[in-house]
Amino acid sequence: MVPSREAGPPEVCFGFGFHRSLQINSRFSPGTAGNPKDLPEAYFSPGNREEFGRYVKDSLVPLAEVLSGWLDRGMHCTFSVSGTVSELLSRFEPERLDLLCQVVSHRNSELLGETYYRSVAGLFPDLSEFEAQVRLHSRAMEELFGVTPRVFDNTNISFNPALVPVLKSLGFSAAYTEGFDNFFSEMNTDLVYSCRGLPVLTTNCSLADDIAFRFFSGDWDEYPLTPEKYASWIATSPGRCVHIFLDGEIFSRPANERDDLAEFLSRLPEAMHDAGIGTCLPSKVAASLPECELPTRDPGLHTLDTPCTLGGMTSILQHSAFIAVMNAGPLMPDASTWRNLQADDHFRRMEMKSGTCGRTPHFLSNQEVYEYFATYMRILSHCEEKSANRHRHRNAARTLRCLPPEKAFHFSTGDRTTGFSAYSLDEFAQMLTYTPDQVFAFHQERHDFARWIQDVLEDPVLAGSVDRSGSREEVRVFVERRLLDLWNRVK
Amino acid sequence: MEPRKIAFFAWESLYSVKIGGLAPAATYLAETLAKDHEVHYFTRGGGGGREINGVRYHYCQPHGENIIAFCRDMSALLLREFEEYDDPPFDIIHFHDWHFIEAMDALRSRNTVLTYHSTEYGRNGGHFGDWWEFGEISAKEWYEGYIAKQVTTVSKHTKTEVMWLYNVPEDKITVIPNGIFPDRYRVRVDPGQVKMAYGIHPLAPVVLFVGRLVYQKGPDLLVSAIPLVLRKRWDVQFLIVGEGPMSAGLKEKSRSLPVQFLGFLPDDEHLRVLNACDLVVIPSRNEPFGLVLTEAWSAERGVVATEVGGLSENIDNFVDGIKVPVRPESIAWGINYVIDDPVRMRALGVAGRRKVLAKFDWGTITSRMEDVYRKAMGENTDDRQ
Numbered sequence: 045m046v047p048s049r050e051a052g053p054p055e056v057c058f059g060f061g062f063h064r065s066l067q068i069n070s071r072f073s074p075g076t077a078g079n080p081k082d083l084p085e086a087y088f089s090p091g092n093r094e095e096f097g098r099y100v101k102d103s104l105v106p107l108a109e110v111l112s113g114w115l116d117r118g119m120h121c122t123f124s125v126s127g128t129v130s131e132l133l134s135r136f137e138p139e140r141l142d143l144l145c146q147v148v149s150h151r152n153s154e155l156l157g158e159t160y161y162r163s164v165a166g167l168f169p170d171l172s173e174f175e176a177q178v179r180l181h182s183r184a185m186e187e188l189f190g191v192t193p194r195v196f197d198n199t200n201i202s203f204n205p206a207l208v209p210v211l212k213s214l215g216f217s218a219a220y221t222e223g224f225d226n227f228f229s230e231m232n233t234d235l236v237y238s239c240r241g242l243p244v245l246t247t248n249c250s251l252a253d254d255i256a257f258r259f260f261s262g263d264w265d266e267y268p269l270t271p272e273k274y275a276s277w278i279a280t281s282p283g284r285c286v287h288i289f290l291d292g293e294i295f296s297r298p299a300n301e302r303d304d305l306a307e308f309l310s311r312l313p314e315a316m317h318d319a320g321i322g323t324c325l326p327s328k329v330a331a332s333l334p335e336c337e338l339p340t341r342d343p344g345l346h347t348l349d350t351p352c353t354l355g356g357m358t359s360i361l362q363h364s365a366f367i368a369v370m371n372a373g374p375l376m377p378d379a380s381t382w383r384n385l386q387a388d389d390h391f392r393r394m395e396m397k398s399g400t401c402g403r404t405p406h407f408l409s410n411q412e413v414y415e416y417f418a419t420y421m422r423i424l425s426h427c428e429e430k431s432a433n434r435h436r437h438r439n440a441a442r443t444l445r446c447l448p449p450e451k452a453f454h455f456s457t458g459d460r461t462t463g464f465s466a467y468s469l470d471e472f473a474q475m476l477t478y479t480p481d482q483v484f485a486f487h488q489e490r491h492d493f494a495r496w497i498q499d500v501l502e503d504p505v506l507a508g509s510v511d512r513s514g515s516r517e518e519v520r521v522f523v524e525r526r527l528l529d530l531w532n533r534v535k
Numbered sequence: 536m537e538p539r540k541i542a543f544f545a546w547e548s549l550y551s552v553k554i555g556g557l558a559p560a561a562t563y564l565a566e567t568l569a570k571d572h573e574v575h576y577f578t579r580g581g582g583g584g585r586e587i588n589g590v591r592y593h594y595c596q597p598h599g600e601n602i603i604a605f606c607r608d609m610s611a612l613l614l615r616e617f618e619e620y621d622d623p624p625f626d627i628i629h630f631h632d633w634h635f636i637e638a639m640d641a642l643r644s645r646n647t648v649l650t651y652h653s654t655e656y657g658r659n660g661g662h663f664g665d666w667w668e669f670g671e672i673s674a675k676e677w678y679e680g681y682i683a684k685q686v687t688t689v690s691k692h693t694k695t696e697v698m699w700l701y702n703v704p705e706d707k708i709t710v711i712p713n714g715i716f717p718d719r720y721r722v723r724v725d726p727g728q729v730k731m732a733y734g735i736h737p738l739a740p741v742v743l744f745v746g747r748l749v750y751q752k753g754p755d756l757l758v759s760a761i762p763l764v765l766r767k768r769w770d771v772q773f774l775i776v777g778e779g780p781m782s783a784g785l786k787e788k789s790r791s792l793p794v795q796f797l798g799f800l801p802d803d804e805h806l807r808v809l810n811a812c813d814l815v816v817i818p819s820r821n822e823p824f825g826l827v828l829t830e831a832w833s834a835e836r837g838v839v840a841t842e843v844g845g846l847s848e849n850i851d852n853f854v855d856g857i858k859v860p861v862r863p864e865s866i867a868w869g870i871n872y873v874i875d876d877p878v879r880m881r882a883l884g885v886a887g888r889r890k891v892l893a894k895f896d897w898g899t900i901t902s903r904m905e906d907v908y909r910k911a912m913g914e915n916t917d918d919r920q
Contacts, residue, residue: 357738358738358877359738359770360736360738360739360770362738363736363738395875396768396875397875397876400878409767410766410767410768410769414769459790459791460790460791460792460793461793462734462735462736462793463735463736463739463769463770463772463793464736464739475736477731478730478731478732478734478735478736478737479734480734483734
């Protein structure tokens, strides 16, 4: 399975990502949302413009300048620029577009395709939204940079094999997925996998993280990292091509660290040249290297084993938010707000540790994670509630909307919480499949389910049926039937 | 080693009475030996003798008003059974722990091997007891170490302990850890489905404890650690597998905590839970070997364990497990340190499985035991090593 290397070190495919999402407004409160016309602005942080300005000044510009030097020296680079970044640049920093255009459309560059909002839509069971966002991104890239992406960047979410037919129909010849960490893998992540006939390339997380965060760590036993040392590691990596992807955010550091990194990167081409390491572009690699079938169960790859049941999410809060945003489409006529809320960045902020694989790591406390989730749900539910009032099936839309934490159904044994809460009727139905009988009986005896459905979800018909039910299974069947009926109405 | 006739005396086995780690350790050793030797396993339990996986089992049903009398009766019953099968005579008689001291005394002139799976001091959490059974059992443990031709212990820690407690000469002791059949402990399950079967959200991180609910195993330390874990990570759920005298008190103490006491689980369910959990915690106060550790590693589970006995010897800290001092704050720290990072937990488990395959395979362990048998029979083992 592992390709034998005839001679010499592997080639390197360097990828650089420019991704930003609109940050949500952490101070958002339904009571102070103000005029409905101002709503989309109220949902997102008023500091987005300043923050993006800082990102451009500290990360995008210095990195693009270094890479411009690389490209002129004959190095090949791959880029991934989200639609949101291109949109924000056009709006707030149009004078920087030229610099980005210069590197992205360079003859030695390749631009990757992705979802416009760098979203989690690729994990939805219905992939029409995913397809729409990929088309949107491709169109934006063509308009701005005159380049049509041919390789798809899926490193932000787990690789879902169901995407393959869509990607093929959109003209993509290969896709990237995150290599996670070679340490676990029984397979070599430096070769080309194939999923349903589409070549799948995997990034090398370990080498990426050496630059993304270990570079700055004084207690790392390899500190300080020199270009020569790094080039020697690449040279001894297995496989024929190593894919190293770095996020532009790695430059969001104090000035002295940024300068050190810029110097390291500037000197890297020479060190690589001395070590005999060449660079390459993904479309060529995908066409030339041997393939083997993508092992969906290999823990060394970030792939989705059971598509869409848990959406590739790893925490309870992420999962609740994912279900809410996945179901929000028909309830939110404002597609832009919905899509901005699908950005993967929101989900990364709902786990305590994120980053790695070329991204700057984030460590958040329990409380910070919960507060981010709570704000996110308040915004999404507020948006759905406002839209429901204008929906032609107002009552159905109100019952189907998601809820903020203060209105969710928190399951309890009587002595303690069970650790799960339903933030919508859909999630409630899912949770009924595994709610322990003791928990069900506790709530049913107190008429908690019926009161919640009546008072919060405003569905007296369902509340009545649920209250008359004797068993958990009976309640679940009533709720699922009602869900089917309501969704048919609003879609 | 040429085929020999071997007798095992152990008060538990996998196919009759199974309490702790002794049952799988002695049973699997017997089964592996039985591939090349004639092995008879004398133990307690109902029914007549039978052969399972090549091992001939001999059962008895002893009685006694206390543990000492019970074991004395067990020794007498099984010694009679042994004598019936002692023609041709057994080459090796391998005793496990102290329960058959009277039989061992009767057979002291034969080629006896004794394995200390633990000591009474160790079972008491590393403390001396002032009750009469403690004194009796300790005395028996001293005597058996004195009369055995060869002694094995399951860890260096236990070796030091029996040298210190019972003055067993060092050159008589060989350290042979318990082996494991790693593939028996790894099963493919959907962790989300297993968690849901216990009323747990499929994405909630689950911490598993497996062991008797006795002071030595430290379940109380884990329960005290839970509120500290929850302070930093609210969604962690705990499953406690096993029973014991501390059960009622622990349940009362954890009424408002996300803990489920599952009691004894059938083997297949135990394996499902083991393979679905995110982390295994071993909070023992004293652990001669710690079979739970190699079981968890076999299932590629990450481990947080207290730095005692065999756990301390076998875990490479931060490589295949996290070692913490014996106190709730430290156990909570260990859990919090890894629970947020599924990748790291996975890395610990994968490294653990690699170690199990390299060091704890029953084939390797059994050939080391055969060397001890040779010594007990007065053969020179140097040529064979």
